[in-house]
Amino acid sequence: MSTRHRRRVACGTLALLAGLATAGCGPDPNAEQSAEQVPDNAILIGLSTPLSGSLAGVGEHNRWGAELAVEEINAAGGINGRPLGLVAEDNACNPAEGANVATRFADNPDVVGILGAFCSSVTLATMPVVLDAEVPLVIGVSSTPDITEQSGTGGNDWAFRITPSDTDMAIGLAKYLSDNEDVDRISYVAEDSDYGRGGAQALIDELEKDGVEVASTDYFAQGTTDFSTILAKVRGERPDMLAIFAVGADDVNFAKQFLSTGMAADISLTGRPALDLYEREGLLGSGDLDSANGVMQYSAGVDTPENKEFVAAFTEKFDQEPVVQSFHGYLQAKVLADAIERAGSADRAAVREALETTDLPSPLGGRITFDEHNQAYDHAVVRGVKDGEEVVLDVITTSPGN
Template sequence: MAQPTARPTRETEKEASDMTTQTRMGVVALFLGAAMSSSGMAQEPIKIGLTSSFTGTAALFGQHDRYGVEMALAELNDKGGVLGRRFVLEAEDNKCSPAEGVKAATKLLSEHKVTAIIGAMCSSVTLAIMPLIQRAETPLVIPVSTSPAISPLSGKGGNNWAFRTTPSDDGMAMAIGRYLKDKGVKRMAVVAEDTDYGRGGARGMTEALKAVGISLVATEFIPQNTPDFTTLLTKIDAMNVDRVAVYLLSTDVQNFFRQYEALGARTRVTGRAEMSVVRGAVTPEFLAKGGLDGTSGLNPYAFGLDTPENKDFVARFRARYNTDPIQMSFYSYEATKVLAEAIARAGKVDRHAIREALAKTKYKSIMGGQIEFDDFNQSHNNTIMIELKDGGKVAIVGLYKS
């Protein structure tokens, strides 16, 4: 005999409804999971590595190195990234030490598995990691290191994975030499840190002075983190030279000019010193009375460059970091944009394709020049000669092709 059909209760109706909802959700989850598995690779971020000096002598410059990369990646991500993928930054401190630099680059490659590396601030570190990135077949974009030793080893020199966007010190030294000749300088001295950067700069300056007929009286090499420049400054004043060219980094630049003020040194300074750091190292009173008037420096960048493109960059940088950009932040910013553009032109996140795209770069720089690489993967952008005048005011006195 057939049993009468039970009428559903509120409880059974609710259970059935819950089961239906769960079933629907399960179907949706399976669909989304399948979609994500088929396109998951397209959603993975592109990992960019940065190694720079975040502690030690060059920590200030290293922080600006990071600022530039971070700002560029943030702007790119705001526009959706590249090839439908966003960027993430993996940063490792190299302390401006070759040994630490190798550790940092190794970590970026083996642990973080980055697509490309930007770095490595100090030239000694860059030279130390170049063989490593060559073996790993990973693009290295060099935005700050200026040692002349880098170019002969890159491109047709053997390492076709290293690309330098900043001018080399030998090219910049020639521009300084022409400027000094125009100023009527006859006698020079050079002070440089005892590193690849310092020795490369001093070597380039020696050749440049010889080319323009200026006498080089003395060259002094000092270790990084030198606490006392008093004896050296006294010695330079006694030489009666017209200028001393300085190749120092960050903390040493600050100490040099603080003691320059304390001693009341007379010899005017030129070379590659970052003017914002120089001005910040002395008292406002010393600046105002003209204590540094006549100080000059050739830089790959100056935030006072009066062009619409640079004014826009400076405004965006100030809004983000509440400080002015310096050459390290600027060149790291443009190096990151150059790398991202190469990835876009490569059409895929493949290291070999990116390297080939980098070699064909033609990027319009905020400096007015064009970043493109020669046979040694070296770019030749404009540089700026800066003087301090009228109580320490910054004056741009000329643009020079590197």
Template sequence: MKVPSIFSALLLASAAGFAALTPAAAGDYVVGVIVPQSGQTAFIGDSALKAMILRAEQINAEGGINGHKIKLDAQDEKCNPTSAVNIAQEFVNGSGVAGVLGPFCSADSIAVKPIFARAKVVDLTVASTADAITKDSKWTFQIAAPDGVYAQTLANYAADHGKKIAILNDTSAFGLGAYATVDKVLKQRNANVVAHEQITAGQADLTPQVLKLKQAGADFVVALVLGGDAAKLCLTSRDLGFKAQLAGQTAWSFPNVLSLSKGACDGAIFTDPFDPDKPEAKSMLDAYQKRWNDRPQSYFAAAGWDALSLWAEAAKKAGTAGSDEIDQEKLLDALDNTKGYKGVMGVGDATINFSATDHIALDVDGTHLRRIQGDKLISLGDEKSK
């Protein structure tokens, strides 16, 4: 797919104004960014790319990486594996990149993994949450919390707060995998699970499942469903007068779910690796607001920021002054030795640590729960320590 859509053409035109996106001069480090910029998934990439541009400007103002300036080369993955693979090939076979940030969509990240592994190029995926992202490749890192981590956070919260817990999952790879994790944690915690129901992703009518949860008297539903199914669950629960606490994964807070559910998801809680009240997050958000006149609520900006910061820290150790290339083996080694990095992502005192065998930035301590309130996402704060 070489034909740019109208959207990406428009975006490219507007991107011309971004300082960090202007053509690379000799001696610059080019960082390839594989990011959704068009269509309905553009919202995933928008704030993350803006945070990266801001962070690149900061690093450049402070003298860059060993004297080299960062230039971002952002390409539209469209949340489509074919596009992502084409971009990855271009980065690997073209003029060369000093690092890769993205993709953002899980299927895209899995599709490009072998390309970067073969070319021996380090890839920091930004918002992909599938559990298999870092599996079988030492070249891929995962900045977002994986689905398994979200499932664990949800299960623990359910065990703490639910008296009669129900689990609802879809029968996709995501739903079944997350169910296995939730089920294990709830059994370990001896939680009172009163019902387990399944749906087919995209199922037309959720009435049977919601009725059964209602009959079981559930007061807390761990809902391992995504997108339209999440919205349908909120709507059906409201219609049938089922008032249990619904709890889902971070994707529940995305604009498509909020608009489809027309307010029915109000009060639902979701796992999130981002706490806007944390000092690191606050200072990033303040700088972001100053630069872009906007204050993002979702974690994408934080993930973009941390991905570029982690890359920059490692690049400083791996690069040599005078060369505009970065030895990827050295970069990988430097990233593997990242210890105690306090990111914008993660909650409380959680830090990001990598090793040769662990390329996942966040574990259970790095995620918490937030609540959907209209178009606002509220931190549970005191509620959490109850």
């Protein structure tokens, strides 16, 4: 690594963590240590995720998943004789703050790689930082196709995504809807972000090939509390289905208001509804959403031995089942740790090279390998509701040509 990328760490950065503290410096209020104190000789990895705002709940799940992976790795002896240490920082799903978090990680030579950055817009803002600093970034949760286009041969060979993109998932959901639903017109409601706009447009593009019309399209700001105007518009359009693309508290809030209108009797939800969160919030018990379906990158209900083992371990540790973001935190950490171990060192360039040859089984039944755009094609899950409970309707292959 060149000297311009081996900048010394100042007070207020990650060197202030337990075991790395320097005299005269106080702890960074944005940095959060993992469940246990980081040992002095730990190999550090950073996690950039939203731990405040409307996404704090699922951001915490993201951190929990990574913590579980680190705990398992250390229980098995660590990496090349050294423990793994996780440091999580709050990016607030804000691109500017995400770039700041990535810079703080990059400025600490003890941080070997970064997991993040959850929100697609934040990941896109993080990618130039890791490219300039030459630090590996393993991406989960973020699904905009722009990440694929810009990674690997797209220009950024330090960014690797383990999860399918909006386009990959839209292809699978469109096929499922065409095969299983009688649908002619769909309304789209999405958060005004790279994730929301990208997800909605990807599904629109795929369904238009099957002749499904767009009844209406509305975008809302993250943190919106009142969806009455949008819902009134949708009611007036009388679509067959309503596709929602939102995350965390916004998604749950929208679902509550959608249910309160009574429209669920005539309009089914699809897109990317967080059915696992709906179930946890008690929104499925009435049966009003039994016709809902959607595609996600994960479900705790996937019936593989590896996923059952993960769900059991996560539930035992955190007293609740994992959600999409928990799974990504877990798998991101496993993928980065595997690369560090195969690299045989904590050198960032060596770890990046090892990531290129990753070949790991996924708990979903697929494998994590990267193409020329550093994009992996794990399975995705079509989820639905039956008798008031979330169920797995289909597990789909997202590889190109399938």
